[in-house]
Amino acid sequence: MKTFQFQHVTTVDDAIDAVTRSGGKYYAGGTNLLDLMKGGVEAPPALVDIGRLNLQSITATEAGGVLIEAGATNSAVANHPLIRAQYPVLSQAILSGATTQLRNMATVGGNLLQRTRCPYFMDTAFESCNKRAPGSGCAARTRFNREHAVLGASADCVAVHPSDMAVALSILDASVHVRGPDGARSIPIADFFALPGDTPQRDNTLLPFELIVGIELPPSSYAAHSWYLKVRDRHSYAFALVSVAAGLDIRDGIVQDAAIALGGVAAKPWRVREAEDSLIGRQPQRNVFRTAAELAMAGAQPLSQNGFKVDLGRHSVVRALTVAAAR
Amino acid sequence: MPENNTPTVKLVINGASHVISIDVRSTLLEVLRERLGLSGTKKGCDHGLCGACTVSVNGERVLSCLTLAVAITGSEVLTIEGIADGDRLDELQQAFLDHDAFQCGYCTPGQISSAHAMLREHARGDISTATFEGDRDEVISGPACLSGKEIRERMAGNICRCGAYANIVAAITSVAEKRPS
Numbered sequence: 001m002k003t004f005q006f007q008h009v010t011t012v013d014d015a016i017d018a019v020t021r022s023g024g025k026y027y028a029g030g031t032n033l034l035d036l037m038k039g040g041v042e043a044p045p046a047l048v049d050i051g052r053l054n055l056q057s058i059t060a061t062e063a064g065g066v067l068i069e070a071g072a073t074n075s076a077v078a079n080h081p082l083i084r085a086q087y088p089v090l091s092q093a094i095l096s097g098a099t100t101q102l103r104n105m106a107t108v109g110g111n112l113l114q115r116t117r118c119p120y121f122m123d124t125a126f127e128s129c130n131k132r133a134p135g136s137g138c139a140a141r142t143r144f145n146r147e148h149a150v151l152g153a154s155a156d157c158v159a160v161h162p163s164d165m166a167v168a169l170s171i172l173d174a175s176v177h178v179r180g181p182d183g184a185r186s187i188p189i190a191d192f193f194a195l196p197g198d199t200p201q202r203d204n205t206l207l208p209f210e211l212i213v214g215i216e217l218p219p220s221s222y223a224a225h226s227w228y229l230k231v232r233d234r235h236s237y238a239f240a241l242v243s244v245a246a247g248l249d250i251r252d253g254i255v256q257d258a259a260i261a262l263g264g265v266a267a268k269p270w271r272v273r274e275a276e277d278s279l280i281g282r283q284p285q286r287n288v289f290r291t292a293a294e295l296a297m298a299g300a301q302p303l304s305q306n307g308f309k310v311d312l313g314r315h316s317v318v319r320a321l322t323v324a325a326a327r
Numbered sequence: 328m329p330e331n332n333t334p335t336v337k338l339v340i341n342g343a344s345h346v347i348s349i350d351v352r353s354t355l356l357e358v359l360r361e362r363l364g365l366s367g368t369k370k371g372c373d374h375g376l377c378g379a380c381t382v383s384v385n386g387e388r389v390l391s392c393l394t395l396a397v398a399i400t401g402s403e404v405l406t407i408e409g410i411a412d413g414d415r416l417d418e419l420q421q422a423f424l425d426h427d428a429f430q431c432g433y434c435t436p437g438q439i440s441s442a443h444a445m446l447r448e449h450a451r452g453d454i455s456t457a458t459f460e461g462d463r464d465e466v467i468s469g470p471a472c473l474s475g476k477e478i479r480e481r482m483a484g485n486i487c488r489c490g491a492y493a494n495i496v497a498a499i500t501s502v503a504e505k506r507p508s
Contacts, residue, residue, distance in 0.1 A: 001352045004332075004351060004352075005331065005332075005351075006331075006395070006397050008400075027398065030393060030394070031390070031393050034354075034393050034395060035374055035393060038373070038374065047395075079452075079454060081467075084466055084467055085467060091454070091466070092456060092459050095455055095456045095459075098484075099378065099483055099484025100441075100445065100481060100483075101381055101388050101390045101441065101484045102375060102393075102484065104388060104389050105390065105393065105394070236456075236480055237483045237484060327463065
């Protein structure tokens with residue numbers, strides 16, 4: 001591993017100042033960044049410790065939602081009474097990712113920023129990775145791509161975003177609060193992740209040196225009927241092949257509102273408005289769910305090894321909606 | 328700012344305070360094993376994939392291979408060496424013996440360190456994905472008892488290549504059953 005400067009700071013302003021001066025990176029749980037540094041994928045000249053900014057609270061907002069500060073660990077969020085009661089799909093999604101040890105270390109800010117698990121990205125022995133080395137090509141496109149994207153990909157990159165938490169945040173219409181050298185702003189989760197296009201080296205829309213300080217959730221009507229379904233090769237401790245976060249607001253036996261997001265299929269959680277709209281005013285029944293599932297996977301473009309994700313995605317949407325409706 | 332690639336860190340390990348100057352790249356795992364001679368904690372994969380390096384930092388179980396020692400300066404660490412009370416084994420350690428819960432023994436310190444913390448997590452009401460498969464009320468309250476499914480899910484971060492899982496679960500179950508739910 002290349003050496004680096006390590007700086008402890010105690011305020012957000014000092015943290016932003018330190019990365020700006022050093023050209024380094026923010027360091028919280030480090031479970032992804034340190035791993036990538038071991039592999040030579042990342043080699044920042046400095047790490048600025050943001051673990052002591054006291055940014056860990058999870059509190060109710062005046063609007064009736066919740067504000068999660070970015071330094072809160074995945075475990076703390078998943079186990080928090082407010083989240084378990086009001087946003088159970090978020091708790092379930094977080095708990096389905098990684099392991100307890102990792103969730104105890106990793107922060108929610110870091111969860112959003114984790115990089116893809118594409119093996120061509122993670123191993124520098126593979127020369128062709130446009131995300132890691134722009135212009136070098138995309139090996140996954142024509143070689144091993146079983147775990148890669150069927151939606152939103154480009155000629156330059158077919159990687160997926162690995163976060164389970166992000167898929168749940170998507171159906172909950174979360175906002176990501178950030179602060180940077182030019183001030184504070186709020187990014188809707190739908191606009192946070194970037195599709196690869198011809199700039200696959202950008203995973204998200206953060207500006208240089210911006211620090212995630214919090215994730216805010218508006219009040220949700222999905223608490224009673226929501227589910228996170230994760231389909232993977234192992235029963236636990238594996239990334240999603242396909243995952244679905246589903247939320248339904250059911251009153252008098254009719255769907256009043258609905259949200260569906262897919263993970264494991266694109267570089268961002270995949271929501272399709274037409275799929276959700278197709279459920280509204282209908283009864284929560286299998287044939288209705290099937291229509292929504294078709295719409296959710298519309299436009300899917302399989303690669304040589306991941307065609308199974310198209311049917312799997314459809315079936316998973318139906319299953320997630322069915323379980324959510326029955327809760 | 329001054330260049331410093333050999334920071335001084337303070338760690339309280341199993342109750343004993345250590346102030347040491349280390350390479351900034353040192354992981355907690357490397358400090359424990361190579362600097363302090365506490366070789367009970369094992370390096371299985373060094374990439375956060377196996378759990379053999381599990382220890383507790385400030386009361387929570389973590390992977391020491393993915394922990395930068397400099398990042399946790401001032402913290403308290405509990406390793407496998409600190410789980411027994413002198414020569415008196417912790418009941419979890421005794422259960423691993425009684426239930427033959429290891430073969431080569433390489434994953435075992437990580438298994439015990441992990442299970443030790445897991446029992447505390449359950450006692451304070453933490454849930455897992457397995458909890459969502461059961462009673463809805465238990466998502467709110469936490470599961471009263473630790474079923475085999477709950478134990479396997481909560482221990483999913485500790486791999487055993489010898490396949491001693493059945494007896495590991497039996498050992499943990501025997502301890503969990505003795506605790507008030």
